[in-house]
Amino acid sequence: MRVLAAMSGGVDSAVAAARAVDAGHEVVGVHMALNRNPGTLRTGSRGCCTIEDALDARRAADLLGIPFYVWDLSDDFVEDVVEDFVAEYAAGRTPNPCVRCNERIKFAALLDKGIALGFDAVATGHYARVVRGEDGTAQLHRAADAAKDQSYVLAVLDADQVAHALFPLGDAPTKAEVRAEAVRRGLPVADKPDSHDICFIPDGDTRGFLADKLGEAPGEVVDEDGRVLGTHAGTYGFTVGQRKGLGISRPAADGRPRYVLSIEPVRRTVTVGPAERLSVGALRAVDPVWNGPVPQGPAEVHVQVRAHGEPVPAVARLRDGELHVDLRTPLTGVAPGQTVAVYRGTRVLGSATIAGTTPAGTAPAGTASDGTASDGTASDGTASDGTASAGAGATTS
Template sequence: MRVAVALSGGVDSAVTAARVVEAGHEAVGVHLLLGAGSVPETRDARGVADAVGIPLVVWDLRDRFEHRVLDYFTSSYAAGRTPNPCLRCNREVKFRGLLSRGIEEGFDAVATGHYARLQPARDGSIGLHRAANVRKDQSYVLGVLSQDDLRHCLFPLGTVTTKDEVREEAERRGLPVAHKPDSTDICFVTEGGAAEFLAGRLADRQGDIVDARGTVLGTHHGIQHFTVGQRKGLGLRRPADDGKPRYVTALDAATNTVHVGQGRELLVGQVDVEDLSDTGTALGPHWRGLVQFRAHGRAVPARLEEADGQLRVHFAEPVSGVAPGQFIVFYDADRVRGAAEIVASHAPGPSMVPEHE
């Protein structure tokens, strides 16, 4: 096969390239220009391509990345949502952009350094499964890929059990990035965090911080500086009546209000979802299985229902830290079934909450 190997400049994609070549495929390294800090990564990608003995091409996808990912990230925070730019990037840029152009240019498949496994299913579909390395598993961020996408993908690191194994292989093969540090989860967010990134994109707007009774406890300079579940940095001088810490429980963009409360107010029993996609066969309205709403979070039992045109996920037990804007990914055991975006969350009913809460 003629394979486009996505070379980011890191060790995972470097070993991926070496394995693709070793498997006998005709490989071409493809480096994607996505953001402002691309020069060092491009240099490292070129060094890897030279070491592996394959040509390197550079595709400039900065405009697509800006409009499909950065604008989405910014507008989500402005609306009081908690976005996941990695899933958005995988769907709109790294795979859709890379795959579509790759196929146009005659490639049969795209190989990336993601930790996930592909396995043929009995029905003839290609199943997306968790990686052998559970700690590095990236099946969650690939949950937005379609069956057509998966048929053109290769994930050579899916069977690797530890990251040390990858680095040892890179060193053994003489790859120049063998000991390069791992990149951050969100590539465009620097040490200053999301607040620093958003500072030049969203203007501060003062609003109130209120408790569950509507009592104003303080003011803030913009809801983009907060996320649901946040405990530190609230700037409240007035302690809670019971002395317990407060958490951000909701963000209201319409009124520019930050709501805070006790930890139990973060518990969620159901979420409404939209933009449901599947990686193979469609998810039915009475599906039951496991769901995950963070990249490395715990998978919990849940069921999917539809009522009056609205899809709702019911958790088998209360969960915490779930907010609109996040993606929820559906699993049958270790196979990814699909993904959807959370648009609303609902507190658990009395029967779901343990007595000590």
């Protein structure tokens, strides 16, 4: 096959390209220039798609003896990922930019261009597997290394995109083994740190980034009875489940911590309450995308709502084009805007964007309302300092 290897400049994509070469494919390396400021340099594990990363990708391609190109997709990236990120936070939702990048850049803009140029597939350094079923259908499955599995951020791919995807690292037992392989191959990125956080916010200050884009929009922090507890500079600085940085002027009567329960950007109100109000028993999600069998009727599945979250058993059904999920095990850490990925065993069936939730112990998924419930954890929904962050976490290169 003619394979277009997406080379980010990290160790994973370099080893993936090397394995594609070993498999006998005709491989061409391409680095996606997504940053409109080409002079930007990478700082440790923060940021990616910088000039340093482009040079690292080129050195790896030269070592592998494959052609290498840099494609400027910065306009697509800004419109489809960065502007979407800002708009989602402005609307009181918690997006995942890595999901959007995979959906709209790596497996839309890049793949479409590759197919038009006569390539058969795009290879990336994601930890996931494409398995051929008995009927020859390409199936998306979890990676062998559960700790590095990235099938969640790929669950947004449709069946045709999965059919044109190669994930050479899917069977790798551990990331340590991938780094050891890079050393054996003499790849110069063998010890390069993984990229974390949001690539277009390399300093990690999501709240500051959003404030710069959206400006100040002051409002009130209130309790569930509407009592004003404090003020804020913009609802975009919060995400459902956040505990720190709430700007509350006085403690709760019982002395227990409070968490963000809902965000109302139109009224500029952030409602906070106790931890027990964060448990979610059902989800309503929109814009479903399927790459496996579509659940028919009430279907027993597992769902996952964050990149490194635990899958939980659930009953899924489609209703009027929306996905409704009743959770057999309640979840916390759920906010509108996050992606819910649907699994059967290790196989990904598809995904949808969460539009609303229902508190555990109340109504079923069909009556879920917007803006309820998340937890106070500092992973995938909130930053550890209590500021807003990407909904399901950044992925590594």
